[in-house]
Amino acid sequence: MIILEYLTVIFLLIGGFFLLVGSIGLFRLPDFYMRLHAPTKASTLGIGSILVASIIFYSFKGDGVSIKEFLITLFMFLTAPITAHMLSKAALHVRQPPRPDTLNIDQLENIRDRK
Amino acid sequence: MTPTNRSWIPSTFNFVLLFVVWLLLTNSFTIGNILLATFLAWGIPFLISGLQSETSRVKKPLKAAQYLFILLWDIIISNVVVARQVLGNTHHLQPGFLAIPLDLTDPLPITLLASTISLTPGTVSTEVSVDLKTLYVHALNVDDEQILIASIKQRYESRLKEIFGC
Amino acid sequence: MLENTVLAVSAAIGVSLLLNLWRFMKGPHMLDRILALDTMYINAIALIVLLGIYMGSPLYYEGALLIAMLGFVSTSAVCKFILRGDIIE
Known part of the structure; x- marks a missing residue:
């Protein structure tokens, strides 16, 4: 029992840390394309970790194993890349300027051109 | 999109x-x-079978399971890397756009590859060219362009190719 | 111990929400605001799950699932609007 409680605590702390990292990335990275990285990766792992903590918590509370939270985790991991892809497509469409020292910046019009 | 034949077996x-x-x-x-679940799991694919288009199917389920575990491990590693980059000095990062030539041809494996790239080390897939031959990727920190492209092709694309057998 | 951890993690998520709110207010482009809103959705889900653990009740799970689905649909709808100038063509 006590081990499971420790496990819950550890997963909660990991989750909170990565959610915070994702938001700090959103706060301080310099251009839009770089900002896109932090929430898609860090926040997804953060929410996954907190949901794992929730699974462990409800399992040791005694109402039998509850793995419903697994569905939310699955949903987040499926949708996060799609959201990121749509946002970056939209950013290319409105010609959001990347940081000037970005590699291959001259190819941007090439990438954008889908006609 | 060509509708497939309605089949009674999902x-x-x-x-x-x-x-x-x-x-x-x-x-x-x-x-x-459980009976209700069986009925729904049979009925829903039957109802929507007219909507689905022909896609490539997973040929090797075991390899797919192995791929999932590799992906999970890489997601954890990539998050530690990104966390260090985000919390460190952001002016030393060298972002860049990369063009990855694709060997895959079907839409489903390409979608999976793009999602994989979005979830793993410092890369987000931005756009696929119209002829499905090139995948454009934005990377948070590029040390060496060619090495990064080669590692993505070798680690994920070759495995996906094996799974879908194309 | 668990109770204190839940409170501490809630505080961390509160700080994250404030940082997202700052990005949401500042922009500079509309896309930054959308990204900030999307991150706020994720943080809100975490907060609801934590509330469920704190109260010891699994009822909050449905709320979290609903927010996850609404967040994804609304983000992709706004992206589509920017891309095409229309949501349903």
């Missing part, structure tokens, strides 16, 4: 997915509920 993957998701959502494992 594909195994759809059946198992719907069955498991229904049981997880209701979270009760009585006989009645």
Whole structure:
């Protein structure tokens, strides 16, 4: 029992840390394309970790194993890349300027051109 | 999009997915509920079979499971890397756009590859060229362009190619 | 111990929400605001799950699932609007 409680605590702390990292990335990275990285990766792992903590918590509370939270985790991991892809497509469409020292910046019009 | 023939038997993957998701959502494992899950897992694919287009199917399920675990491990590693980059000095990062030439040809494996790239080390897939030959990727920190492209091709694309057998 | 951890993690998520709110107010482009809103959705889900653990009740799970689905649909709808100038063509 006590081990499971420790496990819950550890997963909660990991989750909170990565959610915070994702938001700090959103706060301080310099251009839009770089900002896109932090929430898609860090926040997804953060929410996954907190949901794992929730699974462990409800399992040791005694109402039998509850793995419903697994569905939310699955949903987040499926949708996060799609959201990121749509946002970056939209950013290319409105010609959001990347940081000037970005590699291959001259190819941007090439990438954008889908006609 | 060409409609496929309506078949009375759903594909195994759809059946198992719907069955498991229904049981997880209701979270009760009585006989009645299992019967209902079986009925839904059979009925829903039948109803929507007219909407689906022909896609490539997973040829090697074991390899797919192995791929999932590799992906999970890489997601954890990539998050530690990104966390260090985000909390460190952001002016030393060298962002860049990369063009990855694709060997895959079908839409489904390309979608999976793009999603994989978005979830793993410092890369987000931005755009696919119209002829499905190139995948454009934005990377947070590029040390060496060619090495990064080669590692993505070798670590993920070759595995996906093996799984879908194309 | 668990109770204190839940409170501490809630505080961390509160700080994250404030940082997202700052990005949401500042922009500079509309896309930054959408990204900030999307991150706020994720943080809100975490907060609801934590509330569920704190109260010891699994009822909050449905709320979290609903927010996850609404967040994804609304983000992709706004992206589509920017891309095409229309949501349903």
